[in-house]
Amino acid sequence: MVKRRRVSAAERKELLLETGLRLAREGGAGALTLARLADACGVSKPIAYQHFASLTGLLHAMLRRVGAEYEEAVMEVMAAHRRTATTTAPTAATTDALRALCDAYIACTLENGALHADIAAALIAAGEPAAAVHVDDAERYAGLVIELLGLDQRSAYAVTAAFLGAADRLCEAVAAGRLTAGEATDVLLRLFPTSGLA
16 A cells, blocks of 8 residues: 655645646636636645635735746846846946846746736636736836836836836737847837936
8 A cells, every 4th residue: 555645734735826827827717716726636625725715815826926926037136136236337237137127027927927917817807806906016116126227216116117018018029929039128128217327
């Protein structure tokens, strides 16, 4: 008889979350149910409810996970910038950091942007208010623009909002084969104020 290893609650929750993301990629977040998730993981439906309480609980966890992947990519770029900013000419380091941020955002959006939008739409369709689903990413990332460019809060917010909107549309063009990722990055870099940059 083969002895099965007991899976911890944290491991089971992670398995459910990762499986939920896979199922959403394959069939859309709108088609996801906790019963389908439980079946795909080989657990009972009450186990899925125990971890997420409801379908909206699962969808919120999935949305946070996808958002965290964006956040992690951005923070890695900023950490690298902070390490090199002291050893590189300031304008070159800032230009390099901006290019790396553009590249990272484009890569994340091409990989997960459609999934993020699909999960958000499923949450709204499930009755969640749009304000509870959509996070103001410009507010969240404006501090990075302040750090890199020394802009005031209002200007940094405006530049960040313009960047995020343009980046999403440019990623659609890249996905459609109308632009390359490098071309999209070049366009995005033009959005940032150039005074003081090389």
